Every structure is written in C-alpha cells, then in structure tokens.
Amino acid sequence: MLIVQKFGGTSVGDLERIQNVANRVSETKKAGHDVVVVVSAMSGETNKLVEYAEHFSKTPTRAELDMLLSSGERVTASLLAIALNELGFDAVSMTGRRAGIVTDTLHTKARIEGIDPTTMNEALKEGKIIVVAGFQGITPDGRVTTLGRGGSDLSAVAIAGAIKADLCEIYTDVDGIYTTDPRIEPKAKKLDMISYDEMLELASLGAKILQNRSVELAKKLNVNLVTRTSFSNEEGTLITKEENIMEKPLVSGIALDKNQARVSLMGVIDRPGIASEIFNALALNDVNIDMIIQNKAHDNNTNIDFTVAKGDLLDAKNVVDKFIQSGDIKADSYNEDICKVSIVGVGMKSHTGVAAKAFTTMAENNININMISTSEIKVSMVIEEKYAELAVRGLHEAYELDK
Numbered sequence: 579m580l581i582v583q584k585f586g587g588t589s590v591g592d593l594e595r596i597q598n599v600a601n602r603v604s605e606t607k608k609a610g611h612d613v614v615v616v617v618s619a620m621s622g623e624t625n626k627l628v629e630y631a632e633h634f635s636k637t638p639t640r641a642e643l644d645m646l647l648s649s650g651e652r653v654t655a656s657l658l659a660i661a662l663n664e665l666g667f668d669a670v671s672m673t674g675r676r677a678g679i680v681t682d683t684l685h686t687k688a689r690i691e692g693i694d695p696t697t698m699n700e701a702l703k704e705g706k707i708i709v710v711a712g713f714q715g716i717t718p719d720g721r722v723t724t725l726g727r728g729g730s731d732l733s734a735v736a737i738a739g740a741i742k743a744d745l746c747e748i749y750t751d752v753d754g755i756y757t758t759d760p761r762i763e764p765k766a767k768k769l770d771m772i773s774y775d776e777m778l779e780l781a782s783l784g785a786k787i788l789q790n791r792s793v794e795l796a797k798k799l800n801v802n803l804v805t806r807t808s809f810s811n812e813e814g815t816l817i818t819k820e821e822n823i824m825e826k827p828l829v830s831g832i833a834l835d836k837n838q839a840r841v842s843l844m845g846v847i848d849r850p851g852i853a854s855e856i857f858n859a860l861a862l863n864d865v866n867i868d869m870i871i872q873n874k875a876h877d878n879n880t881n882i883d884f885t886v887a888k889g890d891l892l893d894a895k896n897v898v899d900k901f902i903q904s905g906d907i908k909a910d911s912y913n914e915d916i917c918k919v920s921i922v923g924v925g926m927k928s929h930t931g932v933a934a935k936a937f938t939t940m941a942e943n944n945i946n947i948n949m950i951s952t953s954e955i956k957v958s959m960v961i962e963e964k965y966a967e968l969a970v971r972g973l974h975e976a977y978e979l980d981k
Contacts, residue, residue, distance in 0.1 A: 579744040580612045580702070584712065584734035587621035588751045589808035590654050596620075599749075599808060600661035603707060607667060612702050614741065616712040616734040617658060619650025640685035644714075644724045647686075648674070651711035651730070659709045669707040672697070674722075677708075678740075679715035679733065681723045688723035690715060690732060690795075693740035702741070710737060728789035735792050739799030746801050748788065749808035754815035755780070755787055757979040758832040762967050765980035769830060770813075773820040776830050779922045779956045783833035793817065820924055828925035828932060829977040832970050835918040836963060838868070839891045840948070843882045843898065845908025852906060853882065859897045865890045868918070869951045869960060879908070883949065885960060888914055916948065917966045920958040921973055933957045939976040945969055 583603060590596050599615075606613050627646050631638045638646075655671040662669035678694035701708050712730030715723050725732050731748055738746035753768065755777065760766040772780075774797035781790045787805055796803045796817065806814025820826070846852060853872065860867060865886055873881040886894050891912065901907045926932045936957050940947055945968065949960035961969055974980065 580614075580741065581606060582614045582616060582734050582738040582741075582743045582746040583749065584616040584730060584747065585618065585749045585808055586730065586751075587618045587623070589749050590617055590619075590658070591621040593657070595808075596654070596657050597661055600658055600665060602808065603658075603662060604665050604667055607707055614698065614702070614708045614710060614737060614743070615658065616710045616730055616737060617651060617654040618712055618730040620654055623650040623653070641721060644685045644688075645722050647724050648711070648714040648722050651713050655709045655711040659707075662707055662709070667707055668705060669709060670701055671709045671711070672701075673711050674714035674733070675716045675720075677710045677737065679736065681715035681717060681725070683717045683721070683723070685721075685723055687726040688715060688717075690725065690736045693736055695737075695740040698737070698741055728792055731789060731792035732795060735795045735799065735801050735803070738801045739795070743801070746796070746803050747814070748792075748803060748805045750787065750805060751807060751809065752787060752805075753807040753810065753812045754805055755817075755831070757830070758970055758974050759834065762834065762970050763832075763974045763980075765974065767980060769815050771816045771818060771823050772830055773823060773924050774817060775820065775955060776922050776924055777817045779920070779953075780831050780833050783835050783918065783920045783922070783956075783958065788817075823924075826925045826928075827923055828929055829921050829923035829979065830925075831922050832973050832977075832979070833920045833922060834966055834970050835920075836966060837887050837889070838885050838916050838918050838960065839888045839894075840883060840885050840913040840916050840960065841891075841894055841898065842911045842913075843901075843907050844910065845879045846882050847906050848878050848880045855906075856882070856897075856901060859900070860894060863893045863897055865894045865897065869949050869958065871949055885916075885918070885949065915963045916960050917963045918958050918960050919966065919969045919973065920956055921977065922956050924955050926955050926957075935976055936973060939972045940969065943968055943972045945972075 659669040659671040680692050681688035712733035755769045756766040758766045777793050803817040804814045868885040870884040945965045947959045951958040
C-alpha cells in the first residue's frame with residue numbers, strides 16, 4: 579500500500595516525540611508499505627515565530643510572514659528525516675516547493691491549486707521515505723505561501739490525492755471520532771467508520787478533530803481518511819464514501835457548539851428586498867450567518883432572528899445599528915447565553931421520525947427549543963446554554979449511541 583501519514587504539532591512536540599514518530603513510520607515501512615509523511619511545526623513553534631515578527635512590526639507583510647512561518651515545518655521535516663536515516667531507512671525531507679505544491683497568491687490563507695508529484699514519485703520509486711513540510715506551498719511565480727489553519731491536514735490530503743495513495747492517516751492527540759464529546763458523555767463510543775458528509779456536518783457543528791477544508795478535499799479527491807492517535811496503536815476512525823459503509827446508523831453523532839449568539843430584529847419594515855439588504859450588509863462585513871427565522875409580516879412589519887458566531891457579534895451589531903438609524907428596524911436584542919446541539923446521521927435519509935424523537939427528548943428534559951434548522955442528514959436546535967450538556971446526554975441516550 580501507498581500511505582500518507584500526517585503528524586500534528588502535539589505529535590512532534592519535542593525531540594522525544596519526533597523519535598516516536600520515526601519509530602512509527604519505520605514500522606509502517608517495515609510492513610512493506612510506501613510512506614509519505616507530512617508534518618506540522620513542533621507545538622508552540624508557530625506562535626514563537628509570530629512573536630519574533632511582532633518584535634519588529636505589529637503588521638508584518640503577509641508575504642514575509644509566510645516566509646517566516648513556513649520554516650517551522652521545515653525544521654520538523656528535516657529532524658524526522660535525520661531520525662529515520664539514523665534508524666537505517668533512506669529518508670528525504672522536502673519543502674512544499676520541492677513536493678510540487680502550487681497555491682494561489684493569497685498569503686497566510688492560500689489555497690492549493692495543484693500538485694506536480696513528479697519529484698515525490700521518483701523518490702518513492704527509489705524506495706525512499708518522503709517527509710514533507712506541511713502547511714506550505716509556492717505561488718506560480720515562486721513565492722512561499724502558507725495554507726492557514728489546518729494547513730498541514732490539507733497538505734496531506736492533497737498529496738494523497740496527487741500520488742493516488744491508498745490511505746491518508748491523520749495522527750492527532752485523540753484516537754478517533756466519537757459519537758459525542760466523551761468529556762460530556764462518558765458513554766460516548768468511538769466510530770469505526772463515518773461518511774464524508776457526516777464528518778463535514780460534525781466539523782461545521784463544532785467537532786474539532788478535522789476541519790472542513792481537509793474533509794471537503796478528501797471527498798473531492800476520493801481519499802480514504804483515517805484519524806487516529808500517535809500515542810498508541812489503537813485503530814482510528816475511517817472517513818470514506820457513504821457507499822463504502824455497509825450498515826448506515828440512524829444517527830452517528832451528537833455535536834455541541836457553544837460559540838453561538840442570537841440576534842433578534844423586531845419591527846423590520848416589510849418591503850421587498852429588505853432581507854437582502856440586511857444580509858448583504860452583514861456579508862460585506864464578513865459576518866457569517868448560521869440559522870435564520872423570519873416571522874409572518876403584521877402591520878407592515880416583520881421580525882427576523884438569526885445566529886452568528888460570538889466573535890462576529892460586535893460586527894453584526896454595527897451593521898444592525900445602521901438599519902435602526904435609517905428606520906428600517908425598530909428594535910434589536912442579543913443573546914450570547916445560547917448553544918446549538920445537533921444530531922447527524924446518513925440514516926435520516928431513509929427513516930422517518932428522527933427529528934420528532936429529538937424534539938420529544940428536549941420536551942422530556944424540560945428544554946425549550948428556540949430555533950430549528952434541518953438538512954437531509956442533520957437536525958440542529960438552538961437552546962439555552964445552561965442546558966447544553968443535559969441535551970447532549972439525553973439525545974445520546976435517546977438514539978442509543980452508547981450501544
């Protein structure tokens with residue numbers, strides 16, 4: 579098999595852990611597999627580099643910041659290659675440039691446009707272990723770029739797609755995807771398999787194991803992803819196509835997102851285009867809207883409620899204030915003491931009564947639902963934050979996810 583293995587900052591956090599990674603990679607090679615390893619910077623290294631830059635400038639140019647930050651991954655890659663060579667394996671480290679990763683020109687948040695795997699394929703034919711510095715690439719004119727948050731995961735998935743790897747393993751400090759957060763519900767079970775779409779929903783709803791961009795890319799490139807821990811030999815969770823999953827569970831997981839705030843607009847003048855004007859203004863100010871409810875118009879006025887991330891609340895207020903000043907909105911109110919709890923599962927497509935069970939569970943626990951949003955494989959409910967953990971445990975039990 580051809581396997582891509584990605585190790586995050588905690589997995590390569592110090593020299594001892596890098597040695598542990600070298601041992602793990604060597605075992606994979608000894609088992610007869612070809613291996614490409616993608617590494618992050620050692621934990622804390624990127625923050626230290628940012629502090630160095632800010633010593634000289636609070637607003638360093640993004641291009642120079644990329645040049646600086648990309649060095650963290652190069653250090654890890656070269657150290658791991660040295661450790662593997664010392665174990666008797668032929669290993670070579672590569673920067674994003676040498677690995678053929680070409681991005682657009684958006685410094686610090688670049689997107690991968692393509693990968694030329696020629697150099698990597700040649701090294702693999704020679705039997706080498708390749709260690710690639712993740713999180714980075716180059717623009718078409720040769721400038722160094724970084725890929726933003728979760729960039730090393732993206733590097734690994736993109737490389738796996740480019741070299742047609744059989745598997746892409748993402749190693750973190752957790753051992754897989756669980757039915758819900760085990761810190762909230764100790765009965766949570768680790769999933770053996772989950773579909774791309776379910777993982778995308780869970781990631782967007784607050785699960786922090788993998789980010790949307792890497793899962794989206796894996797789905798696009800048809801890359802089988804496994805997330806597992808680098809601190810034990812436990813099997814992880816396979817993220818794959820829905821059709822590869824034999825028994826599709828009714829509900830796969832319960833997600834909780836406490837990073838939510840509710841915006842209520844009262845007395846919105848009921849005229850064509852007003853909702854468009856409000857939400858376009860929010861979009862222009864980079865306010866990301868999640869759930870929206872609009873009540874039926876009465877006396878030429880309507881009410882609109884929507885949710886945003888707490889970090890976007892101030893920007894949302896500033897936008898709404900302008901509409902209040904113009905008279906298009908009579909009053910507003912805000913609530914940060916809310917959360918969003920969601921059930922996710924591809925089994926919902928073919929079963930009825932899934933949402934009804936969720937609503938019944940909330941009622942049985944005396945939890946009032948403020949807002950509801952549904953998709954083909956998801957039901958989300960906004961509730962008071964003080965009931966968050968009670969809701970998660972109740973839903974986990976209701977859908978028998980501990981069995």
